[in-house]
Amino acid sequence: MRIAALDPYDDSDHLDWYRPQAAAEAFDWPDEPGWSNEELAARNRDQSSGEVILAVAREEDGSVAGSVSLFLPRLDNTDVADMWLAVVPEKRRRGTGGLLLAHAESEARRRGRTKLVAHTESPLGREGSEGERFARAHGFEAALSEERRVLALPPAPGLLDRLERELGPQALGYEVTTWFGACPEPLLKDLASLFSTISTDAPQGSLEKDEERWDAARVRREEKTAEEMGRELYCAGARHAGTGRLVAVTELSVPRQRPATCYQLDTVVDRAHRGHRLGALVKAANLRHLLAAVPAAKRILTWNAAANGPMIAVNELLGFELAGKSVNWMKRLG
Numbered sequence: 001m002r003i004a005a006l007d008p009y010d011d012s013d014h015l016d017w018y019r020p021q022a023a024a025e026a027f028d029w030p031d032e033p034g035w036s037n038e039e040l041a042a043r044n045r046d047q048s049s050g051e052v053i054l055a056v057a058r059e060e061d062g063s064v065a066g067s068v069s070l071f072l073p074r075l076d077n078t079d080v081a082d083m084w085l086a087v088v089p090e091k092r093r094r095g096t097g098g099l100l101l102a103h104a105e106s107e108a109r110r111r112g113r114t115k116l117v118a119h120t121e122s123p124l125g126r127e128g129s130e131g132e133r134f135a136r137a138h139g140f141e142a143a144l145s146e147e148r149r150v151l152a153l154p155p156a157p158g159l160l161d162r163l164e165r166e167l168g169p170q171a172l173g174y175e176v177t178t179w180f181g182a183c184p185e186p187l188l189k190d191l192a193s194l195f196s197t198i199s200t201d202a203p204q205g206s207l208e209k210d211e212e213r214w215d216a217a218r219v220r221r222e223e224k225t226a227e228e229m230g231r232e233l234y235c236a237g238a239r240h241a242g243t244g245r246l247v248a249v250t251e252l253s254v255p256r257q258r259p260a261t262c263y264q265l266d267t268v269v270d271r272a273h274r275g276h277r278l279g280a281l282v283k284a285a286n287l288r289h290l291l292a293a294v295p296a297a298k299r300i301l302t303w304n305a306a307a308n309g310p311m312i313a314v315n316e317l318l319g320f321e322l323a324g325k326s327v328n329w330m331k332r333l334g
């Protein structure tokens with residue numbers, strides 16, 4: 001077995017990295033569409049906010065047993081290396097994961113990183129996955145517990161009308177707005193500052209992340225990457241009528257080729273404007289937005305920190321149901 005570095009911009013290299021990741025995802029979540037190679041290639045090739053390193057474990061016959069990636073942020077959190085590690089299910093418990101991890105640790109250290117973070121997922125009732133056992137056995141600590149919820153579409157009849165009728169009076173002085181794809185220019189600066197806020201305002205357990213540094217240019221680059229991934233962004237926000245500022249936002253990401261399963265991205269309300277039910281109202285508006293534009297959408301997946309009571313309460317109000325648990329792991333690199 002040998003570890004080989006790969007070029008993220010080379011199509012055949014990327015496919016070698018992708019296959020074990022896809023096999024591991026299909027094993028843990030057989031009913032989910034999972035990431036496509038095109039989506040992850042576009043993500044791994046956008047190195048504007050950090051460097052991406054890929055490697056595989058190759059058997060003597062040239063076949064790939066597992067793969068690893070590191071994302072090394074360069075605009076903020078420059079002590080962190082974010083790792084994806086997967087071994088194809090039929091080739092596990094032979095030391096391949098350990099070899100790939102040792103490679104990732106040494107690459108991360110070489111670049112001055114002191115925290116290695118990784119993520120594991122399990123459907124409900126299947127907690128204690130191989131990934132969790134591996135992480136514990138290799139010196140990672142569970143730093144943040146998350147929950148995954150799913151909403152079957154369309155929502156219960158009359159639910160959105162009722163929510164808006166009941167919650168709307170608490171949000172007088174705010175105006176809900178929606179957009180598709182690129183954020184309208186007048187809202188862009190406010191959107192960037194909301195994205196900075198969410199990176200530290202959502203509970204982060206013992207991950208101790210620094211606030212992410214977002215500006216208009218970074219928002220535009222992320223929009224471009226979403227486009228290259230074949231993802232469409234449906235967004236809703238709330239503007240404060242007095243100042244015209246965007247003070248809340250929520251985003252849904254819809255795979256253009258496979259729109260049945262959609263993904264909830266960030267939702268955030270500016271600190272000074274919390275308590276007006278804007279979180280629930282922008283999410284309800286964005287659901288309407290999605291239902292009207294994408295009749296093929298059948299479900300939405302969302303992940304929240306288990307300690308994020310306010311966001312989970314909003315999701316449950318909209319009908320999201322618990323589907324799985326995940327753990328963010330951290331290992332300090334001495």
Ligand SMILES: CC(C)(COP(=O)(O)OP(=O)(O)OC[C@H]1O[C@@H](n2cnc3c(N)ncnc32)[C@H](O)[C@@H]1OP(=O)(O)O)[C@@H](O)C(=O)NCCC(=O)NCCS
Nearest residue numbers: 085086087092093094095096097098118130131133134137
């Ligand atoms: C985690 C993963 C990469 C491990 O790959 P691997 O090639 O089996 O790893 P190794 O053989 O080097 O190490 C396996 C070790 O993990 C632990 N482990 C893994 N599966 C286990 C199981 N079913 N029961 C008990 N311990 C287990 C043990 O410590 C084991 O060592 P041992 O075989 O000597 O007992 C693989 O299971 C996987 O791809 N899982 C899905 C993706 C994932 O969760 N990635 C991890 C992110 S931290």
